[in-house]
Amino acid sequence: MAIGFGRKLIWIFALLLILVMTIQVRAQPPPGFINIDCGLKNVSAYQDPTLKMRYSSDDEFVEGGEKHEVLPEFMASTADDNQNTLRSFPDGSRNCYTLPSTPGKKYLLRAIFTYGNYDRLNKTQDGSLFRFGLYVGVNLWDTVDLSNWRTDDAVIKEVLTVATGSSVSVCLVNLGSGIPFISSLELRPLLDTMYPFVNTSVSVSNFIRLRFGNITDYITRYPTDSYDRFWASYSVQKGDLYQYPYISVDTSDNLENLPGNEFKVPSAILQNAMSIDTNNSSITVILASLANKDAKTLKLLPIFHFTELNGSNPNRRFNIYSAGEGLFPGFSPSRLKVDSLYKSGLFKQKGDAYFILNKTADSSLPPLINALEVYALVVMENLTTDSDDVKYMKDVKEQYNLVRTSWNGDPCSPIEYSWKGLTCDYSKSNQIPRIITVNLSSSGLGGGLAISFMNMTSLENLDLSHNNLTGAIPEYQLKSLKVLNLSNNKLDGPIPDSILQRVQAGLLDLRLEGNPICSNKKDTYCLDKTKKRKATPILLIAVIVPVVLISLLVGMCILWKLLWKEKSTYNEDYAIYEEETPLYIDNRRFTYAELKLITNNFQTIVGKGGFGIVYHGILENGDEVAVKVLMETSIAESTDFLPEETYVV
Known part of the structure; x- marks a missing residue:
């Protein structure tokens, strides 16, 4: 009996251990999820009580900025705890978050902005323009417009994009109409097959994502949607705006995707649908007045999600129109099978976003709709700088601990926000920009020369003069390098043969004056070329000025003599008459x-x-x-x- 009781205890303990481990695993975010609480103070991370996901401080993802909290009177009305803090960026025209990514991987990025009168300036309600730019990488994602916005309301921006490198950036750009800020930033990996129209040249920002039917929650997200997409409710509950003649249809049956449907919309989202009273024949969905969206400037792509939930008489057929234009004629949804419809590449300019589902003459049931996504085109026209150049410049920035407000995001792109001190080559419009000049003269650099420079295969001019660099000169075996200015440092090591050979061949202009290495050398690269250039004009002045003065004096003497002779002749002519x-x-x-x-x-x-x-x-x-x-x-x-x-x- 004692042995049996002991075995029971062991089994109970094992079950408890499994339960604890399950709870701990459940508390962890799905693989690849990144949750950032911007401006988080005092703690490095915490678990969101609603989402059961861990949110971390943004300190490791961004440089600069100031941490703030929304005012206490607005904390109770914010949607989530991560909206109670924020980071603002009063300095610099562009400030960027850098998130780790897998090259070629497809992601959902979400940025949320809750003002909460953190600066006590009441900027959202004072009648002034309050807006700033939001970039994904080097391309404009959207504009955050908080003018006349409710102080405690969040602005939510989502974009689906493909990472082109080992990191993806989200940048806030100051447009001169208010200090940029951000409350939270989230990254969600997607399957590569999802949203097939998204690629390295095309990203899409979320215009709206809706689920229809009798829905109690205004927003449905993770864990219902394992990709944490936000599904807003287009409810037909009593007392709601969208009720009669609209009706709700629902099922508890499991739904399956039809072959080729890769949008992975959860069954729970599609188990409810909106239809219409049998006395009516069409459903109209109007999305023209969405807040913080300028539909007139957007090119929109709708994606319709359908499944037939009626089991007794599934004879349902309807036409689908977008802003009066026919998209899908005679569509009939399959029972308990999910079908997603969209026109590949059809991003059309629209003043309004409205859709009509109209019953066909041979249909016994009116139309229905389960879910709808609408995306706006984000053209990825700006190319990112060569990834190796970016890596090496970031290594240089880290090695020398360079703190520069302009050194955020991509070094070369877009051109108006390129890093100060760099010159990039944009000559080939269809190729990525390359860094050809690095000027860090008088930048307070100390220690040895960065090896990273020698790996930048397009670098032509490197100016590290007037710093405190010490030690030897590395083997800069760069065939592209034409000018290497290391003057006025503390370099005392030998000059590599590879550099000397290029100097002697006239392929490299080396400048080493003002370094200990030149104390006993009279080679041309140890001469002060600046003084030499200054001495030449001085010598010319010293020679030319006396010659000119003497020439003027001689000329004046000759002129004086000629005048005197003429005067004398005149006097002689008339002397006899005087x-x-x-x-x-x-x-x-x-x-x-x-x-x-x-x-x-x-x-x-x-x-x-x-x-x-x-x-x-x-x-x-x-x-x-x-x-x-x-x-x-x-x-x-x-x-x-x-x-x-x-x-x-």
Whole structure:
């Protein structure tokens, strides 16, 4: 009996252990789930009491930002505990969360924003514009618009996307209309076969996801949906907006997906449906006035989920229209078999999102609908930087502990948010950007040279000058590298042969001046090329300026001599006339000044003699005279000038 009782105790203990382990496993999130409570304070993680999932702090997923809590008066009305805290980003134009992922894997990303007047500025209710950008990777996912939004209401954004690398980023972009913030961030892996229209070029944001029928919960999510999709209730309960003539149809039977249906909508979601009174023939679903959605700018894709729940008379056939356009004519749902309908690649611009299900003439039952998803196109037109370049730059950032507000998200893309100090090559529009220049001059770098640089196969110019780098120079065997500026550091190690060979071949411009390694070297790479470039203009100035000055002085001297000679010649021409040379007419003497007056400054020529020019003149008494001026060259030859000098006409 004692042995039997002992065995019972062992069995009881084993069952209890299994139960405890089952509870612990049940408390863990499904594989690949990431739950982030942004701005979580004082604790690193906790278990959500409703979801039974663990939420962690965002400290390891983001840099920068400020932690806050919503005001106490709004905590009671938030939907979940993870909405009570948030992280805001007053600094930097772009701030990004980086979540681990598997390349090529398909994911659902959900970001939730609950303002809760954390800053006590009442920004959602003061009438001003309050909006910021939300990016998935390097492409615009959506805009978060909290203008005139209820203070305690959450804005929920979802996107289905494919990870292109080992991480996926969610970035908040400051648009100048309010400080970006985020309350929680969730990542859910999907099966690769789900949502086949989602690929590396196309992501989709969730416009609405609805389940129909008599539903008590406004939102249905995990664990009902193992992928944690949010299904909002389009209820037909009494007192609700959508009641008569609409009716609810339901079943407890298990449902199966038809072959090829890979949307994995849970049976519990589809076991309820909305139909219409038999006196009516059509169902209209209007989704035009959804909050925080601008339907006029979106290209929408609807996905309809149907299964026949009526067992007695399954003769049901109807046409499906989207905004008046026929999509699926004469559709008949299969009993207890799930069929999902969508037009592959049909993302159409729509001012309104409304759908009509219209009974056909040969149908004995009106239409019904179980669930509906509507997605908006997110074009992934911006290409991410080469993954290796990203990895090596992040290694450099970590090694040197670089804290830069611009160094968030992708280094090169989109171009308007590229990292400061980098130059990227966008010349090939159909290829990923590559980093070709890294300028970390005067950045306070210390320690050894990062090996990561030597692995960046497109790097052409590396400037690490004016830092505190020490030790040897690694073997930078990069054929692409054209300029390596390591000047003004504390490098004392040898220069690798591979670098010297490229320098000697004229393929690499190496700059090492200002390092201990150059203390006993006179090689060109140890010369201060900056001073050399400055010295050349100075030398030119020192030579050219004196030459110009001397040339000016010589020119001025020559000009002065020419002017002086001309003046002297002029004086000589008229010197003989300046003298008080007596000229007689009627026994009267005239000076040169009087002759100038008589001839009106020798204005009128009346003739030319053999020895000079004859000018017309008038005496003070009105008598006209002719005044002959002797030419200088003929004075010596003249023997009869004076008698001929003046005469009365």
